[in-house]
Amino acid sequence: MAREKWKYLVKDFDKMVDTYGLAGNLRQCLACGKCVGDCPAASVSPSYNSRQIIQDVLDGNQKRLLASEEIWHCLWCASCYRACPSGIYFPMLMMQIRFRAVEAGFGLKYFQTYQKLALKAMTEGMTFVPREKGRAKVEKLRSEMGLSPWPEVSDKAKSEYNALFEMTGSKAWVDSVANKPEVPVDLNYSKGRINLE
Ligand code: SF4
Ligand code: SF4
Incomplete structure (x- = not known):
């Protein structure tokens, strides 16, 4: 089956989504996965993966992110931030992704x-x-x-x-x-x- 087509990817989506300037260091993500290892949401929901979410933001995969169920799995506990060697403030990124999703009509429940x-x-x-x-x-x-x-x-x-x-x-x-x-x-x-x- 086809993967996402490049034409649906949004250039500089990481800057767009960071409306409040709270997660400006996403490009320093090492893709090490330490955040996933310490994430309670990932431990109960295998499809939830903060590392992948960061990659999708960097790729500009707005369509997949905003429409996904997974962005509502985050418990906002900040364990990922404590574990992250790059100091990426993932909970703040997630908050801003959710804002955009809600504005697009997703996740209102x-x-x-x-x-x-x-x-x-x-x-x-x-x-x-x-x-x-x-x-x-x-x-x-x-x-x-x-x-x-x-x-x-x-x-x-x-x-x-x-x-x-x-x-x-x-x-x-x-x-x-x-x-x-x-x-x-x-x-x-x-x-x-x-x-x-
Ligand atoms: S722990 Fe930090 S650097 Fe490692 S994958 Fe997660 S966000 Fe990226
Ligand atoms: S804030 Fe969200 S992504 Fe980070 S560890 Fe907690 S549940 Fe996982």
Whole structure:
């Protein structure tokens, strides 16, 4: 079966994807695979391979990357960064790949969790607020430690948080992608092929 055709490869995709300048040293990747050896996602998902993802970014294989299921397997734990002899900040690369995927309509079902967390942070100043039972446990532990039962976020802090979301355009961006139609992800990444319709 045919491999990807060169005409689908995007020149300088590594620069394009690094929108925020957080993974500018990708060309220093030694392809040693240490990141894969320490990756919990790779240990449970054989088709997930951070080294291959870097190679695809360098090759400009945008189509295969953005449409792949695998980019949603990363747990963002940064073990790869700790293991990497070249100091490649793979989690930040992955974050930016996901941004582009979501903008293209891929992986929206995975993005919904992030959207909920972002909206929670925006309105409550916290990304995670436990339910009644969990909250009771936290309150008990905090009280035993001599702290206030609950770390209340002041209205001032909440409004500052809200303002940050507005100023940085984060709210508008989250809203814009949340209403996109979902494009199905491609489950054939590990086979090294894309659909050339
Ligand atoms: S550990 Fe670093 S240098 Fe080695 S393959 Fe992974 S990203 Fe590349
Ligand atoms: S951040 Fe992602 S790629 Fe890196 S070790 Fe964790 S799961 Fe693997």
